[in-house]
Amino acid sequence: MASRSPRRLQHDSAVLPADGRRQNLSLVLQALYTGGAMSRADLARRLQLTKVTVSDLVAALIERGQAVELGQSDVVRPGKPATLVDVNRTGLHVVGVDLTAHEVIRAAVLDLDGNVLHRCERALGGSSTGDDVLADVLALVTEAVGLATEPLLGVGVGTPGVVGPDGDVLTAPNLGWTDVPLRALLAEATGLPVLVCNDADAAVHAEYTLGDGGDDLILVKIGLGVGCGLIVAGRRVRGAHFAAGEIGHVTVGTDGGELCSCGNVGCLETWLSAPRLQKALADSGTDTEGPLRAAGERLAIALAPVVAALGLTEVVLAGPHELVDGSLLRAVDETLRRRMLARNASTLEVRVAADADDIVLRGAAVLVLWDQWGVA
Amino acid sequence: MASRSPRRLQHDSAVLPADGRRQNLSLVLQALYTGGAMSRADLARRLQLTKVTVSDLVAALIERGQAVELGQSDVVRPGKPATLVDVNRTGLHVVGVDLTAHEVIRAAVLDLDGNVLHRCERALGGSSTGDDVLADVLALVTEAVGLATEPLLGVGVGTPGVVGPDGDVLTAPNLGWTDVPLRALLAEATGLPVLVCNDADAAVHAEYTLGDGGDDLILVKIGLGVGCGLIVAGRRVRGAHFAAGEIGHVTVGTDGGELCSCGNVGCLETWLSAPRLQKALADSGTDTEGPLRAAGERLAIALAPVVAALGLTEVVLAGPHELVDGSLLRAVDETLRRRMLARNASTLEVRVAADADDIVLRGAAVLVLWDQWGVA
DNA sequence: AGAGTTGGTTAGTAAACTTTACTAACTGAC
DNA sequence: GTCAGTTAGTAAAGTTTACTAACCAACTCT
Numbered sequence: 001m002a003s004r005s006p007r008r009l010q011h012d013s014a015v016l017p018a019d020g021r022r023q024n025l026s027l028v029l030q031a032l033y034t035g036g037a038m039s040r041a042d043l044a045r046r047l048q049l050t051k052v053t054v055s056d057l058v059a060a061l062i063e064r065g066q067a068v069e070l071g072q073s074d075v076v077r078p079g080k081p082a083t084l085v086d087v088n089r090t091g092l093h094v095v096g097v098d099l100t101a102h103e104v105i106r107a108a109v110l111d112l113d114g115n116v117l118h119r120c121e122r123a124l125g126g127s128s129t130g131d132d133v134l135a136d137v138l139a140l141v142t143e144a145v146g147l148a149t150e151p152l153l154g155v156g157v158g159t160p161g162v163v164g165p166d167g168d169v170l171t172a173p174n175l176g177w178t179d180v181p182l183r184a185l186l187a188e189a190t191g192l193p194v195l196v197c198n199d200a201d202a203a204v205h206a207e208y209t210l211g212d213g214g215d216d217l218i219l220v221k222i223g224l225g226v227g228c229g230l231i232v233a234g235r236r237v238r239g240a241h242f243a244a245g246e247i248g249h250v251t252v253g254t255d256g257g258e259l260c261s262c263g264n265v266g267c268l269e270t271w272l273s274a275p276r277l278q279k280a281l282a283d284s285g286t287d288t289e290g291p292l293r294a295a296g297e298r299l300a301i302a303l304a305p306v307v308a309a310l311g312l313t314e315v316v317l318a319g320p321h322e323l324v325d326g327s328l329l330r331a332v333d334e335t336l337r338r339r340m341l342a343r344n345a346s347t348l349e350v351r352v353a354a355d356a357d358d359i360v361l362r363g364a365a366v367l368v369l370w371d372q373w374g375v376a
Numbered sequence: 377m378a379s380r381s382p383r384r385l386q387h388d389s390a391v392l393p394a395d396g397r398r399q400n401l402s403l404v405l406q407a408l409y410t411g412g413a414m415s416r417a418d419l420a421r422r423l424q425l426t427k428v429t430v431s432d433l434v435a436a437l438i439e440r441g442q443a444v445e446l447g448q449s450d451v452v453r454p455g456k457p458a459t460l461v462d463v464n465r466t467g468l469h470v471v472g473v474d475l476t477a478h479e480v481i482r483a484a485v486l487d488l489d490g491n492v493l494h495r496c497e498r499a500l501g502g503s504s505t506g507d508d509v510l511a512d513v514l515a516l517v518t519e520a521v522g523l524a525t526e527p528l529l530g531v532g533v534g535t536p537g538v539v540g541p542d543g544d545v546l547t548a549p550n551l552g553w554t555d556v557p558l559r560a561l562l563a564e565a566t567g568l569p570v571l572v573c574n575d576a577d578a579a580v581h582a583e584y585t586l587g588d589g590g591d592d593l594i595l596v597k598i599g600l601g602v603g604c605g606l607i608v609a610g611r612r613v614r615g616a617h618f619a620a621g622e623i624g625h626v627t628v629g630t631d632g633g634e635l636c637s638c639g640n641v642g643c644l645e646t647w648l649s650a651p652r653l654q655k656a657l658a659d660s661g662t663d664t665e666g667p668l669r670a671a672g673e674r675l676a677i678a679l680a681p682v683v684a685a686l687g688l689t690e691v692v693l694a695g696p697h698e699l700v701d702g703s704l705l706r707a708v709d710e711t712l713r714r715r716m717l718a719r720n721a722s723t724l725e726v727r728v729a730a731d732a733d734d735i736v737l738r739g740a741a742v743l744v745l746w747d748q749w750g751v752a
Numbered sequence: 753a754g755a756g757t758t759g760g761t762t763a764g765t766a767a768a769c770t771t772t773a774c775t776a777a778c779t780g781a782c
Numbered sequence: 783g784t785c786a787g788t789t790a791g792t793a794a795a796g797t798t799t800a801c802t803a804a805c806c807a808a809c810t811c812t
Contacts, residue, residue, distance in 0.1 A: 239687015
């Protein structure tokens with residue numbers, strides 16, 4: 001019964017001392033980033049490392065410009081006053097790019113806490129080819145990079161479509177792209193570290209890192225299409241073929257539905273995409289409640305098995321405020337609870353993403369932090 | 377917008393040199409376990425470590441009895457002949473325990489490849505209390521431990537219900553248990569490492585480690601109830617409250633259904649549990665196709681969003697052969713493909729678990745390997 | 753002023769990997 | 783049959799990393 005097929009290793013390759021060091025440096029950055037400024041002694045207690053080691057790690061981080069000393073703590077208590085250390089929050093910027101929309105692509109310079117400092121955008125001609133769009137993206141990113149007033153940690157991009165592990169956009173119908181090596185192109189153009197991921201994945205990163213929820217959440221992004229990003233046990237789910245989160249064309253319910261562009265009937269997108277919802281609202285006149293409730297119920301029907309199977313504690317909706325935040329949200333919440341075991345539903349939180357307009361920009365920025373610093 | 381709530385760290389605590397060492401020792405065991413016997417030089421090439429380091433690691437493993445030298449390789453080529461090293465496959469045993477069934481609990485002694493060597497079992501009185509069952513389990517495990525003819529690596533237990541991270545059975549209605557510290561009790565009784573997990577989780581471990589599929593799969597276990605185990609990116613999903621996989625009471629479909637013991641209508645279990653299926657088959661006379669197809673379709677309706685959202689490549693069914701392997705399997709396969717995007721369905725494999733009767737025993741054994749050796 | 757407490761550094765040590773250089777043992781060609 | 787070339791494995795020395803032990807610095811409290 002033994003199967004000796006040459007297969008996966010739990011982690012791809014060995015752990016060298018230097019890898020441990022890198023991990024510990026990340027841990028310090030992470031502790032500071034989420035815990036705020038603290039002393040070396042505080043870090044030592046929190047990370048279970050000795051003061052000596054922490055001092056050494058902090059010195060390395062300061063030398064690289066990733067951490068800074070902030071002077072003495074003014075807490076009064078016996079003993080030598082502590083020297084506060086923090087992540088270099090003000091001296092580093094990040095560029096975030098949101099390619100979600102179809103008419104206009106947007107970029108911004110953000111600080112490390114995800115605050116937008118400068119913006120720029122670019123309209124796309126309605127009938128542009130993939131190459132045209134690509135040229136626009138390059139110009140936009142170059143412009144954004146120029147707006148930064150501090151050294152840049154990197155560039156993060158949230159794009160619709162399926163993104164490979166090396167930042168290649170494998171397929172993005174809305175942008176007319178197939179196998180575009182976006183990361184490599186932007187890295188060459190800017191000379192900076194560049195991270196590319198799906199827009200819903202970017203959004204869930206923002207929600208996870210900048211929000212204060214748990215380690216198991218799903219974010220559903222409602223726009224032209226419907227997609228989701230998943231964090232399970234504090235890790236992003238990418239899927240075997242990097243297409244995790246592609247739930248827009250899952251059939252939902254057992255009672256038919258409208259024809260979808262994919263050829264099937266009753267896809268989640270036919271119930272829930274922003275254009276269809278807006279049309280449904282327009283058609284229904286004054287009854288805004290009905291279509292929104294129906295959409296929310298459909299979403300919950302699809303989400304219930306996912307939430308139950310993964311034991312998620314948070315469901316977050318991101319989309320046009322006027323569509324998502326109201327009847328739709330309430331319908332999702334109620335339907336979800338009705339369709340799963342009460343005991344599991346009791347720890348469930350269903351909510352709307354804060355600042356949904358910028359969530360992809362901010363998530364893209366977080367992606368850079370995650371990659372460069374190992375901060376989550 | 378910064379949220380500085382004191383929160384999770386990516387990995388709980390720092391990485392010491394000794395942790396790296398432990399990881400590398402696991403990596404060697406893993407490479408040997410899945411790749412079969414090979415030389416130190418082969419290991420060095422595969423793990424990207426130097427020959428020196430590998431020799432050192434192998435020496436440590438041999439000293440602990442976890443690896444053995446098998447003599448010279450008989451491959452003819454220039455150079456000094458290689459000394460083959462392998463995991464100690466024959467000199468170590470594992471005890472696996474399956475508490476799934478309600479009338480009889482089973483245990484076995486297995487070798488490291490998951491082959492069952494000796495069995496024992498124990499009937500449960502129909503109306504036994506939780507304490508009675510616990511006494512039976514203790515006696516059964518003691519008996520199984522006595523049957524081993526080689527040193528035991530540990531004891532693995534697959535149990536229905538929700539199991540906490542420390543091996544406490546938080547709740548298992550079928551066995552009459554609430555907050556039973558099963559791991560601690562068995563560890564004390566046997567003096568061995570003991571691992572406890574949910575039965576469906578054990579089964580998916582067996583399928584993942586002993587099968588030769590990918591890193592993203594779901595296993596649905598159909599018995600008295602319905603539950604599932606999930607491997608995502610090579611890691612088991614436990615869920616925020618350790619209740620991942622509890623899909624039995626998710627409502628499926630939009631057209632009602634039968635009343636479930638939980639009080640809801642249309643739960644997955646009402647369509648799919650073994651007793652209900654058997655009853656449906658008995659009621660339907662000669663038409664065995666109908667009820668089985670219906671059940672399979674229901675399961676697929678619930679699974680489609682999960683498979684799509686996670687980008688899974690394998691769906692495995694485990695349950696009574698006569699129920700699962702046939703119309704039901706075909707219905708799941710067909711319905712699943714119909715309800716998701718063709719591109720994603722193309723890499724999907726839907727199958728029945730090999731050797732479903734022993735899958736929990738074998739998964740429990742694998743669990744011990746996973747824990748003790750870091751082998752997956 | 754002195755005792756106690758807390759923050760941080762210096763000096764030396766142990767663990768774990770690397771590089772470099774070696775021995776051992778084989779194949780294959782002349 | 784010998785010698786060049788190749789592969790496996792070991793030995794010795796060096797580097798990185800974090801640890802322990804001991805210390806100094808700077809504050810509060812009595």
